[in-house]
Amino acid sequence: MRRCAIMPWSGWSDQQLWSHLRDNEQGVDHGSRVWLRERLREWGETHSLLDVGCGTGVEYEGIRREGLQTEYVGLDACERAIALARRTYPETRMRRWWVGDAGHLPCADNSFDVVLLRHVLEHLPDFRPAVREALRVACCQVVLIFFWPPGEEQIPRMHEGTHWNRYRLADVLDCLDDECSVRIETAPDLGVNGNFALVGHL
Numbered sequence: 001m002r003r004c005a006i007m008p009w010s011g012w013s014d015q016q017l018w019s020h021l022r023d024n025e026q027g028v029d030h031g032s033r034v035w036l037r038e039r040l041r042e043w044g045e046t047h048s049l050l051d052v053g054c055g056t057g058v059e060y061e062g063i064r065r066e067g068l069q070t071e072y073v074g075l076d077a078c079e080r081a082i083a084l085a086r087r088t089y090p091e092t093r094m095r096r097w098w099v100g101d102a103g104h105l106p107c108a109d110n111s112f113d114v115v116l117l118r119h120v121l122e123h124l125p126d127f128r129p130a131v132r133e134a135l136r137v138a139c140c141q142v143v144l145i146f147f148w149p150p151g152e153e154q155i156p157r158m159h160e161g162t163h164w165n166r167y168r169l170a171d172v173l174d175c176l177d178d179e180c181s182v183r184i185e186t187a188p189d190l191g192v193n194g195n196f197a198l199v200g201h202l
């Protein structure tokens with residue numbers, strides 16, 4: 001059987017989908033989102049950002065709320081999540097919401113300043129194609145936010161059948177290092193559930 005991304009939410013109602021990604025511990029003011037917005041300000045608000053695996057667009061909500069000038073595009077494999085994002089944030093200055101696969105981004109090389117994967121690696125049977133694509137498409141930073149990988153520190157959610165978690169921290173670092181010359185920054189503790197962030201500077 002072909003291994004595919006685990007997307008338990010694809011069978012949920014719109015309301016469940018919306019509240020899971022927005023109101024649970026991954027809400028707009030989650031530590032890792034606040035941390036990301038601080039980084040975007042530090043790097044220059046006018047950056048373009050591709051949010052791979054954007055879900056229903058929570059990241060965009062925070063960016064818009066704080067008035068950051070970031071040119072944002074959200075991409076997700078889940079058509080219903082993208083449909084919800086389009087209905088909620090219908091702005092059309094750019095074609096802001098795309099259905100697509102993290103492993104085959106429909107973008108030219110170096111076409112976004114920053115590419116973000118926030119809690120997406122955990123759901124992929126192999127994280128490497130997604131990281132390689134992020135490195136190809138980004139010209140300044142690749143930001144990876146994920147749970148402490150198995151083997152590093154276990155958390156119950158990893159065993160609930162919703163996550164592949166087929167990575168170790170050393171493998172992610174290797175993948176970043178292999179693809180190009182990157183400087184890795186480890187973000188400070190980002191709050192609940194062992195959130196962890198790596199920034200690759202290209």
Ligand SMILES: C[S@@+](CC[C@H](N)C(=O)[O-])C[C@H]1O[C@@H](n2cnc3c(N)ncnc32)[C@H](O)[C@@H]1O
Pocket residue numbers: 005006007021026052053054055056058059075076077078081100101102103117118119120123124
């Ligand atoms: C846990 S959610 C995280 C959503 C959002 N990044 C956030 O932090 O709230 C994981 C997201 O990754 C998406 N996803 C899973 N596999 C994907 C793939 N191969 N390509 C693009 N998106 C994918 C899912 O549909 C889901 O919206």
